[in-house]
Amino acid sequence: MTTTEGTHHLPGSDGADGDLPASLLPGSEEYLEDPRHYGIEHGAPWPDDVPHGQNDMHWRYEDDERGARRAELRVAACWSVTLLCGIGLAWVYVAGGQPQVEGGLFALGFGGLGVGFVLWARDLLPGHDVIASRGGLTHVSEESDRRLAVQSLGRGLEPMARRPFLAKMLGGVLTVFGISLLFPLASLGPAVDGQFAVTAWRRGIRAVSEDGSPVRPGDIEANGVLTVFPDTGEDPGSPAMAQSSVVLINLASAPFEVRPDRKDWHIGAVGSQSCIVGFSKICTHAGCPVSLYNWSAHELICPCHQSTFRVLEDCKPIFGPAPRNLAQLPLAVDAEGYIIARSDFNEPVGPGYWNRPIRVNPNTGAAVRYS
Amino acid sequence: MSTTEQRLAAEKRQSLAKAGTDYIDDRFGSSPFLRSAMDKIFPDHWSFMVGEIAMYCFVVLIVTGVYLALFYVPSSQVIVYHGSYAPLDGQRMSEAYASVINISFHVRFGLIMRQTHPWAAVVFMAAIAFHMCRVFFTGAFRKPREVNWTIGLTLLTAVMLEGFSGYSLPDDLLSGTGLRVVYSIIESIPLIGTKLAFELWGGPFPGTSLIPRLFVLHEFLFPALLVGLLSAHLAILWRQKHTDFPGPGKTETNIRGSRFFPQYMLKGGAMLFLTAGVLLGLGGLVQINPIWLYGPYQPYNDSAASQPDWYVGWLDGSLRLFPHWEFRSFGYEIANPFFPGILIPGILFGVMYAWPIIDAKIYKDHVAHNLLDRPRDKPFRTAVGCAALTFFSVLTLASGSDVLGNDWHISYELIIEILQILVFVGPVVAFLIAYRACIQLQRTGNMIIKKPIGGIIVRGSDGAYHTLGDDHGGDHPTHAGDVPVDHRAGNGHRNSDGHGNGVAGGDVAAVPSGAAGEGTPPGGDPEG
Ligand code: HEM
Ligand code: FES
Numbered sequence: 001m002t003t004t005e006g007t008h009h010l011p012g013s014d015g016a017d018g019d020l021p022a023s024l025l026p027g028s029e030e031y032l033e034d035p036r037h038y039g040i041e042h043g044a045p046w047p048d049d050v051p052h053g054q055n056d057m058h059w060r061y062e063d064d065e066r067g068a069r070r071a072e073l074r075v076a077a078c079w080s081v082t083l084l085c086g087i088g089l090a091w092v093y094v095a096g097g098q099p100q101v102e103g104g105l106f107a108l109g110f111g112g113l114g115v116g117f118v119l120w121a122r123d124l125l126p127g128h129d130v131i132a133s134r135g136g137l138t139h140v141s142e143e144s145d146r147r148l149a150v151q152s153l154g155r156g157l158e159p160m161a162r163r164p165f166l167a168k169m170l171g172g173v174l175t176v177f178g179i180s181l182l183f184p185l186a187s188l189g190p191a192v193d194g195q196f197a198v199t200a201w202r203r204g205i206r207a208v209s210e211d212g213s214p215v216r217p218g219d220i221e222a223n224g225v226l227t228v229f230p231d232t233g234e235d236p237g238s239p240a241m242a243q244s245s246v247v248l249i250n251l252a253s254a255p256f257e258v259r260p261d262r263k264d265w266h267i268g269a270v271g272s273q274s275c276i277v278g279f280s281k282i283c284t285h286a287g288c289p290v291s292l293y294n295w296s297a298h299e300l301i302c303p304c305h306q307s308t309f310r311v312l313e314d315c316k317p318i319f320g321p322a323p324r325n326l327a328q329l330p331l332a333v334d335a336e337g338y339i340i341a342r343s344d345f346n347e348p349v350g351p352g353y354w355n356r357p358i359r360v361n362p363n364t365g366a367a368v369r370y371s
Numbered sequence: 372m373s374t375t376e377q378r379l380a381a382e383k384r385q386s387l388a389k390a391g392t393d394y395i396d397d398r399f400g401s402s403p404f405l406r407s408a409m410d411k412i413f414p415d416h417w418s419f420m421v422g423e424i425a426m427y428c429f430v431v432l433i434v435t436g437v438y439l440a441l442f443y444v445p446s447s448q449v450i451v452y453h454g455s456y457a458p459l460d461g462q463r464m465s466e467a468y469a470s471v472i473n474i475s476f477h478v479r480f481g482l483i484m485r486q487t488h489p490w491a492a493v494v495f496m497a498a499i500a501f502h503m504c505r506v507f508f509t510g511a512f513r514k515p516r517e518v519n520w521t522i523g524l525t526l527l528t529a530v531m532l533e534g535f536s537g538y539s540l541p542d543d544l545l546s547g548t549g550l551r552v553v554y555s556i557i558e559s560i561p562l563i564g565t566k567l568a569f570e571l572w573g574g575p576f577p578g579t580s581l582i583p584r585l586f587v588l589h590e591f592l593f594p595a596l597l598v599g600l601l602s603a604h605l606a607i608l609w610r611q612k613h614t615d616f617p618g619p620g621k622t623e624t625n626i627r628g629s630r631f632f633p634q635y636m637l638k639g640g641a642m643l644f645l646t647a648g649v650l651l652g653l654g655g656l657v658q659i660n661p662i663w664l665y666g667p668y669q670p671y672n673d674s675a676a677s678q679p680d681w682y683v684g685w686l687d688g689s690l691r692l693f694p695h696w697e698f699r700s701f702g703y704e705i706a707n708p709f710f711p712g713i714l715i716p717g718i719l720f721g722v723m724y725a726w727p728i729i730d731a732k733i734y735k736d737h738v739a740h741n742l743l744d745r746p747r748d749k750p751f752r753t754a755v756g757c758a759a760l761t762f763f764s765v766l767t768l769a770s771g772s773d774v775l776g777n778d779w780h781i782s783y784e785l786i787i788e789i790l791q792i793l794v795f796v797g798p799v800v801a802f803l804i805a806y807r808a809c810i811q812l813q814r815t816g817n818m819i820i821k822k823p824i825g826g827i828i829v830r831g832s833d834g835a836y837h838t839l840g841d842d843h844g845g846d847h848p849t850h851a852g853d854v855p856v857d858h859r860a861g862n863g864h865r866n867s868d869g870h871g872n873g874v875a876g877g878d879v880a881a882v883p884s885g886a887a888g889e890g891t892p893p894g895g896d897p898e899g
Pocket of ligand 2: 321
C-alpha cells in the first residue's frame with residue numbers, strides 16, 4: 001500500500017479536509033510547527049535549539065514504489081522464514097523433540113521476525129530522526145511550586161513537632177516494637193550452641209567407606225587414600241554426616257612427624273610399609289572437601305582454592321588461603337581388626353568463625369580453650 | 372487499489388483508532404500522555420541498545436523460568452533414581468536434582484528451556500556489565516541521573532543473587548560446592564556470622580531447608596525485587612529522558628532521535644525477538660551446565676576445576692588470591708573468608724555506590740547534564756574505570772587458576788603468585804596507560820563522533836525540505852543544493868571539544884531560528 005499522506009482524516013468529520021483544523025493534517029505547515037510534536041510545553045516559547053520546519057513523516061522508499069515493493073518483499077521473506085520455522089517446530093515436537101533442531105528453528109524463527117521488523121521500520125515507516133525539546137535541562141519545578149510543597153509539609157509537621165515528647169516516645173516505641181517483629185525471622189534457624197564443634201565420630205565407632213563397609217588397615221594400599229565416615233547407619237551423603245568425612249591415608253614408609261601429644265593417633269609404625277593417618281576432609285579455608293591427593297609429595301589439595309596441606313607435617317597448610325591445619329582424627333583398630341576412632345576430633349573441623357574454640361572436649365564437644 | 376478505496380480504508384482505520392482512544396480517554400483522560408508517549412524521542416546509538424538487550428534477557432529468563440518452575444521439585448529429600456537417564460540409575464540424589472534430570476531428558480522441549488535459562492542469565496550479566504561500563508565511561512551517572520545509577524547497582528546486586536540462587540537449585544556437585552563456600556563466607560562475618568548462616572540454612576551446613584528456601588528466593592523474592600527496581604529504573608529514564616552524545620544540532624536542552632512510535636517501538640520489538648532467537652539458539656545448540664555429568668551433590672565430594680558462573684568468578688578469585696590470614700584475639704576470630712568474601716566486595720561496591728558523589732567532588736561539577744562525556748575528555752575517570760576493570764579481570768582470571776595451570780603447563784602455585792602481583796600492578800599500569808591514551812587522543816585524534824543514522828529534515832524558508840546533519844543523504848527527498856544553509860549543517864563542522872554546554876549549537880546556526888544552546892544557563896529551566 002502506498003502512502004496515505006495528505007489524506008488523513010479524523011473520523012467524525014465528514015471527510016472533507018476543510019473541516020479539520022490545519023494543525024491536524026500531517027503535511028501542513030501548522031502540523032509541522034505544532035509545538036506538541038517536539039516536547040515543547042503548552043504555552044512555552046519555541047526554544048532556540050529546536051529547529052523549525054522539521055518533518056520526519058518521510059521514509060526511505062517514499063517516492064520509489066518499486067523500491068518499496070522490493071522492501072515489502074524482503075520483510076515478507078523474513079517473516080516467511082518464521083512461518084516455516086513454526087511449522088517445523090510443530091513437526092519436531094510430534095516427532096519426539098530434538099534439542100539442536102529446536103534451537104536452530106527457534107533461532108531462525110525469532111531471527112526472521114526480528115530482522116523483518118527492522119527492515120520494515122527502516123525502509124517503509126516514517127518517524128526517523130527529529131530534534132525535540134527536553135523541556136529544560138532537567139524536569140525541575142517552579143520555585144513557587146517547591147515553596148508550596150514545603151508549606152504543605154510544614155502544615156502537618158509543625159503541629160506534630162509542637163509535642164516533642166510524643167515524637168520522641170514514638171521513636172522509642174517503634175524501635176522496640178519493630179525489633180519484636182524480627183522474632184519470627186529468628187526461628188528460621190536453631191540457636192547457635194556448641195554443635196559446630198561436634199562431628200558424628202565417637203570413641204570406638206568404626207570407620208566405614210562410602211558403601212557402608214567397615215575398613216581394615218590392609219584395605220588401603222600403600223600411598224592410597226580412602227574417604228570414610230563414622231558408622232552411625234546414616235547415609236554418607238546425609239546432612240548429619242557433612243562435618244564428619246575423613247580421609248585415611250596410607251603413608252607407606254614416608255617420615256610422618258608424630259606430635260608428642262598425638263603418639264597413638266595413627267595406625268602402624270611410622271616408616272613401616274603401612275602407616276595410616278586420618279584427617280578431617282573439611283578444608284579449613286571455606287569448607288570444601290579436600291579431595292585431591294598428590295601421593296609423591298604427600299600433599300592434600302583442596303579443589304576449591306588450591307589450599308595445599310603437607311600430610312607429613314600434620315597437614316599443615318603450605319600453600320593457598322587455608323589458615324590452619326586439617327584436624328586429625330585419633331585412630332585405632334578394634335578387636336576384629338577394623339579401623340575405629342579413639343574419640344571425636346579435639347578441635348572444631350573446617351573453616352573459622354567468630355567464636356571458634358581452639359580446643360574442644362573430644363567426648364562432649366564442649367569448648368575447652370578459646371585462646 | 373484506487374485512491375478512493377485507500378481513502379476509505381484509511382478513514383475506517385482512523386475511526387477504529389478513535390473509538391479505542393475514546394474508550395480509554397473517557398475513563399482515564401490519558402490522551403495527552405498517550406500522544407506525548409508516542410512522540411517521545413529516543414536517541415539512537417548502538418551502546419544505548421545494550422541496556423535494552425539486558426531487559427530482553429530478563430524477559431526470556433522469566434518465560435523460561437516459569438516453565439522450569441512447573442517441573443522443578445524444591446526438595447532435598449533423598450531418593451534413589453530410576454528415571455529415563457540410564458547412567459544415573461540407582462544413584463541416591465535429592466528430589467531437586469532428579470527433577471532437573473527429568474526436565475533435561477524426559478520433558479519434550481524441556482532441555483532447550485533448561486539450557487536457554489542459564490544462557491540468558493549469563494548473557495544478561497554480560498549485558499548489564501557492559502551497560503554499566505557505558506554509563507560509567509560516558510558520565511551518564513552525573514546529575515540528574517545519580518539515583519538511576521544507584522538503582523542500577525542494586526539491580527546488578529539483585530541479578531547476581533538471583534543468578535547464584537538459580538545456579539544452586541539443581542543441587543548438583545558443582546553448585547553444592549559453591550554453596551559450601553558461601554556458607555563459610557557468611558559464617559566468617561564477625562559477631563553475627565554463625566547465627567546468620569544458621570538462619571539461612573536452618574542449621575549447620577548443608578541441612579535440608581536450603582533448597583526450598585532458595586526456591587522461594589529465586590522464584591519470588593528476587594524476581595519481585597528485580598521487577599520493582601527495573602520499573603523504577605525505566606520510569607526514571609522515561610521522566611529524565613535519555614542522554615546523548617554531543618553532535619551537530621544537539622544541546623543540553625534538546626534531544627535528537629526517533630519517535631517512540633513507530634520507529635523505536637518496532638526496533639525495540641525486533642531486538643527482543645533477536646535476543647530471544649540468539650538465546651534459544653544457544654539453548655538448543657550449545658550445552659551449558661550439564662548437571663548429569665557433574666553428578667548429584669555429596670557433601671564429602673567435589674572435583675577439580677570447581678568454578679562458579681563467570682559473573683561470580685571475581686569473588687571466587689578473590690578468595691583464591693587472598694593470603695592465608697586469620698586474626699584471633701581474646702578468644703574471638705575474624706576468619707579468612709571474611710576479607711576476600713565480604714570486606715573487599717563491600718569496599719568495591721561502596722565506592723561504586725558513592726561514585727556519583729566522588730565524581731562530582733573531583734570535577735567540582737554539580738550542575739545537571741544531558742550530553743555525555745567522551746571518555747577521553749575525563750582522563751581521570753576513564754583511568755579509574757580501566758583500573759577497576761583490570762582488577763576485576765585479574766580476580767576473574769584467578770578463579771580459573773587451576774584450569775589455566777593445566778592448560779599452560781604451569782604449576783597452580785606459580786599462577787596464583789603471578790596473579791597476586793598482577794592484582795596490584797595491573798590496575799596501576801592500566802590506570803597510567805588509560806590516562807596517557809586519553810591525553811594523547813585529546814591532543815591528536817579528533818576522532819569524529821559518529822552521528823546517529825538518518826538526518827533531520829527541515830523545511831527552509833523557501834518551503835523545500837532539506838536534510839540537516841545527514842549521514843546517508845540521498846535516501847530522503849532533499850534538495851540540499853538549493854539552500855546554502857544545509858550545506859553547512861550537513862558538512863557538520865565538528866567540534867573537537869565535544870562536551871559541555873552549547874558546544875554543538877553552532878551547527879544549527881543556519882536554521883532560521885538561530886543558534887541554540889549557547890545561552891542555556893546550567894541547572895536551570897530556561898523557559899519554565
Ligand atoms: C537489570 C539490569 C539493568 C537493566 C535491564 C537496565 C536497563 C536500562 C535501560 C534499557 C536503559 C536505557 C537504555 C540504555 O542507556 O542502555 C538504562 C539506562 C540507565 N541505566 Fe540501566 N539497566 C540495568 C542495570 C544498570 C546498572 C548496573 C547501572 C549502573 C550501575 C545502570 C545505570 C543506568 C543509568 C545511569 C541509565 C541512564 C543512562 C542515560 O540516560 O544515558 N543500569 N538502563
Ligand atoms: S575451601 Fe579449600 S581452599 Fe578454599
